[in-house]
Amino acid sequence: MDSRFQLSRRALFWGAVAAVTGSGIRSGIAADISATPRHIGIIGAGQVGGTLGRLWAHAGYQVMFSSRHPDQLQLILAEAGPNAQAGNVAQAIAFADVIVLAVPYKAEPEIAAQYGSALSGKTLIDADNAYAFRDGALANEAHAAGVARYSAHLFPHTHFVRAFNSVNASRLTDGGGGNTEIVYSATDSAAGAIAVELIKATDSVPVRGHDL
Numbered sequence: 229m230d231s232r233f234q235l236s237r238r239a240l241f242w243g244a245v246a247a248v249t250g251s252g253i254r255s256g257i258a259a260d261i262s263a264t265p266r267h268i269g270i271i272g273a274g275q276v277g278g279t280l281g282r283l284w285a286h287a288g289y290q291v292m293f294s295s296r297h298p299d300q301l302q303l304i305l306a307e308a309g310p311n312a313q314a315g316n317v318a319q320a321i322a323f324a325d326v327i328v329l330a331v332p333y334k335a336e337p338e339i340a341a342q343y344g345s346a347l348s349g350k351t352l353i354d355a356d357n358a359y360a361f362r363d364g365a366l367a368n369e370a371h372a373a374g375v376a377r378y379s380a381h382l383f384p385h386t387h388f389v390r391a392f393n394s395v396n397a398s399r400l401t402d403g404g405g406g407n408t409e410i411v412y413s414a415t416d417s418a419a420g421a422i423a424v425e426l427i428k429a430t431d432s433v434p435v436r437g438h439d440l
């Protein structure tokens with residue numbers, strides 16, 4: 229398929245999503261957004277980060293997508309609309325109080341080493357899964373410790389949440405449809421409350437997992 233046609237079809241689709249959800253018109257979304265919308269930084273604007281960021285931007289949150297190549301985020305910006313901007317990883321962390329990590333698991337130690345202090349005090353929502361075929365020995369280590377606990381220890385100075393890892397991104401493309409359950413686990417209740425708010429903002433149902 230012609231790539232320009234594909235791009236414009238995607239933009240049309242997300243434009244339609246924006247029209248439906250626009251400014252948080254759906255009740256589940258509108259109810260939870262305060263007068264000052266949260267700033268959300270997305271590390272890894274792929275399937276998961278891109279989908280969540282678009283939904284939250286359409287719901288009225290301020291979103292900064294980040295990439296190691298931020299100049300390649302034009303399409304996603306067009307789809308996300310006026311509440312979204314793009315930057316590098318450091319800029320997204322500085323921009324937001326809530327950061328979403330949506331990268332291959334093997335990138336987590338590197339991101340922790342490089343950005344650990346910038347992330348200090350922020351709420352970090354980790355959507356990553358660990359697979360040995362992709363992430364190597366680290367995945368086995370993480371599974372032995374419990375993936376959520378392993379990641380929480382990599383980012384010890386954050387309010388850490390694991391969420392969105394159990395659902396295929398395609399189920400959330402146009403929102404969870406009101407009945408998609410999203411399990412979340414958090415290190416503290418304030419972070420858990422933010423997870424609940426942001427899960428509801430994807431039109432999904434938060435389900436509390438084990439505490440971290």
Ligand SMILES: NC(=O)c1ccc[n+]([C@@H]2O[C@H](COP(=O)([O-])OP(=O)(O)OC[C@H]3O[C@@H](n4cnc5c(N)ncnc54)[C@H](OP(=O)(O)O)[C@@H]3O)[C@@H](O)[C@H]2O)c1
Nearest residue numbers: 272273274275276295296330331332335356357393396397
């Ligand atoms: N796809 C799903 O349905 C799904 C569902 C649940 C959980 N997950 C998990 O969620 C995570 C993301 O999955 P995905 O499907 O969204 O992957 P993806 O589409 O491949 O996107 C991953 C993003 O990570 C970024 N990235 C890679 N290495 C990085 C690094 N060292 N530092 C910073 N950014 C880096 C890449 O961005 P740049 O190259 O632009 O920097 C890329 O856009 C994975 O751990 C996956 O297992 C996926």
